[in-house]
Amino acid sequence: MNYDIIIAGGGVIGGMVARELSKYNLSVCILEKQNDVAMGASKANSGIIHGGYDPEPNTLKAKMNSRGVELLYKAAKELNVPFKQNGSMICAFGKAEESEVHNLYNRGIENNIKEMRIISGDEARKIEPALSDEVSLVLYVPTAGIICPYKLTIAAIGNAMDNGVELIRNFEICNIKKNDSGFIITSTNGQEVSAKYLINCAGCHGDKVAKLAGDGEFEIIPRAGEYLLLDKAEGSTVSHTIFQVPSANGKGILVTPTADGNLLTGPTAAVVESADNNEITPEGIKTVIDLAKRSVPEIQFSKVITSFAGVRSSEKNGDFIIEASKKVEGLVNVAAIDSPGLTSCVAIAEYVTEILKNMGVTLNAKENWVGNRADTEAFNHMTDDEKDAFIKQNPAYGKIVCRCESITEGEIRAAVRQNPKALDMDGVKRRTRSGMGRCQGGFCSPYVMRIIAEENGIKMEDVTKKGGASKMVVGRM
Amino acid sequence: MLKCDIAIIGGGPAGMAAACAAYDAGVKDVIVFDREDEMGGILRQCIHNGFGLHKLGKELTGPEYAAVYANMVKERGIKVYTNTTVLKLSNDKVVTATNTDGILKIKAKAVILAMGCRERSRGALNICGTRPAGIYSAGTAQKLINCEGYMVGKRVVILGSGDIGLIMARRMSLQGAKVEAVCEIMSYSGGLTRNIVQCLEDYNIPLYLSTTVAEIHGRERLEGVTIAEVDANRQPIESTKRYIPCDTLLLSCGLIPENELTTGAGIKIDRITSGAVVDQNRQTEIEGIFACGNVLQVHDLVDYVSDEAEIAGKGAAEYVMGNKTSGEVIVTKAGNGVRYVLPQRIVKNDESVSLFLRVTKPFGKVKFTVKSGDEVLATAIRLKAAPGEMEKLTVKAEKMAFAEKEITVELEEV
Secondary structure, three states, X not given: OEEEEEEXXXXXXXXXXXXXXXXXXXXXXXXXXXXXXXXXXXXOOOOEEOOOOOOOOOOHHHHHHHHHHHHHHXXXXXXXXXXXXXXXXXXXXXXXXXXXXXXXXXXXXXXXXXXXXXXXXHHHHHHOOOOOOOOOEEEXXXXXXXXXXXXXXXXXXXXXXXXXXXXXXXXXXXXXXXXXXXXXXXXXXXXXXXXXEEEEOOHHHHHHXXXXXXXXXXXXXXXXXXXXXXXXXXXXXXXXXXXXXOEOOXXXXXXXXXXXXXXXXXXXXXXXXXXXXXXXXXXXXXXXXXXXXXXXXXXXXXXXXXXXXXXXXXXXXXXXXXXXXXXXXXXXXEEOOOOOHHHHHHHHHHHHHHHHHHOOOOOOEOOOOOOOOOOOOOHXXXXXXXXXXXXXXXXXXXXXXXXXXXXXXXXXXXXXXXXXXXXXXXXXXXXXXOOOOOOOOOOOHHHHHHHHHHHHOOOHHHOEOOOOOOEOOOEEO | OEEEEEEEEOOOHHHHHHHHHHHHOOOOXXXXXXXXXXXXXXXXXXXXXXXXXXXXXXXXXXXXXXXXXHHHHHHOOOEEEOOOEEEEEOOOOXXXXXXXXXXXXXXXXXXXXXXXXXXXXXXXXXXXEOOOEOEEEHHHXXXXXXXXXXXXXXXXXXXXXOHHHHHHHHHHHHOOOEEEEEEEOOOOOOOOHHHHHHHHHHHOOOEEEOXXXXXXXXXXXXXXXXXXXXXXXXXXOHHHOEEEEOOEEEEOOOEEEOOHHHHHOOOOEOOOOOOEOOOOOOEOOXXXXXXXXXXXXXOOOHHHHHHHHHHHHHHHHHHHOOOOOOOOEEEEEEOOOEEEEEOOEEXXXXXXXXXXXXXXXXXXXXEEEEEEOOEEEEEEEEOOEOOOOOEEEEEOHHHHOOOOXXXXXXXXXX
């Protein structure tokens, strides 16, 4: 197939770029190497909408972050992705760290961040009682928030698809040929597509894709971050996102409620060999527990329901790379998008579109573009009477499949059918939260397997956890 | 809003026995809610035998044991809502449930909690490494094999020597899988002795004590695990690490009572049992709400679940009929060598009281003593005691008369 534009990578950046481009009369295709979207850093990060005080002034990070916050809140509303503007606190522990709070405040002023203020530890504990007594000074950023990063990615790509963008999964790029009319891209499983323009949103593999296209100007440094996620029963331990003043390794260990109501602690920051190094380590777990307890001593780590690690892509200069390739015509690199990448995603998409325009891409707005996506959680928000009436019309919504999160068969079937379809167990989990609760799929897995098999017309033996060889069972008895 | 005398949440062994006991005690307007298409709970997937020896005097399989009680429920004409999940319980005993007909709300005079328990998941165990397919809690694998008819793997390592893990070691072997090892982080097994003999020894499956799974390997499907012996702090010892190739890891690392509805209603939970705090009738600290079975304390044998459910069923019926127990409240305490004692409270009357407890670690010959102040209320000798086997001690009515404020159960090695 030939397209105007190919986007390499179905993460939150590729997804938001796709959604932005779906506004125009262009043929656009996303190539994703996994069986689902949001499989890299987009599924395993802190889910924070950063206030914008942290990036060095005048960097792309500073610009994208300060522009991105408002754009992201707007997009989340349109896409019906749950978020909460819960505010963040950046904590200093004792005199030695207090100067860093003032530095961040001043940087925030330079970055044009509004409503920030510096408060004492005691003031902070009045609005966040679980905060450690050791916290002496706090930068309070009320505009910061929390959002579910994979739901945002899924919704952005789903909305782009609703507006005509194509998604090809299991397309791992192994070769890119450049000729006068553009790029010819082949995958490890023998598929081939071509396009005039290539937007490289390949996350931790961004340097490899750039090299394949003939541009070897940068190198991605993958950094793994490990997290511990706690039961919803602990979700109200804190109401704000609690940071410690940053170190050279990132924004440090945070403690935050998630948009879905759990408590999240992490991440560590360890440079790893590749994007595939997303293991949980004993050192990582220990670091998260020790440092999270420094901020909030009363966290009940016996209520951890799962641990995970995400690999973020950074670059030696420390800033985002968002530019037309200097070496390869038609290639746009969007790389090294680590924190605050999630916050910046819509602003980055807007900026990329501007770059394409400057490269000569004609942007004719579609007349029938629809920016809203159906609310996949509508049922959950209904009153009991509304639910009763809805179930009478749609009985599958009366059958609870995931007991921990109260997810119904109706919700799961809807999620499997909606763009981008859920093809595997983890895909259903990220879309519906079925299997994401305290039993971690212990009870609902057999039911969800059956639904996936039925909806996709495959055998139970072919249902996978996350595509490829990740089969759930090995055969019929 | 609908009304009933007794609403029972859960139609497993506890719910079924409680329903029959309540009915037989004189309350006929009983409703059982069950989320599955048939009553029976987890027994439906336990197709091995060993059920009913104490209670029914014969050895049955899980589904057979469940059928005995399901028939008793049917014979009594007790109303059962299957395929119905209870979403909420309020402290004034309004049960909100859902099924394919819609949302139903029922105001009950008494409620019996019988929701059972769940298995501890991989995430809660903080096992390091990757997150591939092929890692199941033992009960999930049991359901897939016994109820759905799918084989979960061919080469298996089992972490945890709880009874379900042991049963599944045998089940997987019978089905042609190679069970490489059962690893137990403690220095003793938490399972019943008979299961260690019949499920591991008879099949030459090694049980490694003081050993854990330190790391999980494989990106898509599980490829292997690193096992290691643990030190006194239960941390893996580097020099003992060894790799075992396998495509399946089953987890049998403990059961957790499913008390989300309970806490939602504001009922006090015991930190040790993870179940409600109850009196001798299994009444929680909210009057008219009772609890029994694995939602109250995790049992070893279903027979004892049925026993406990009968106490709760009868207690709920007496409550509905207006025969409320009142009197001095005595608190039970776990003393030396005892992990917990249930019930946690005793409302003093002129009846004997049975105390259920677990010990803290394996012991040889022990003497249990039940005391209130300096008064010895009961003693019992056991040739051995282990955390995996629940103990029952009875304080006779004439001795209960001497109990004041607090009763302590302790043991000494003899």
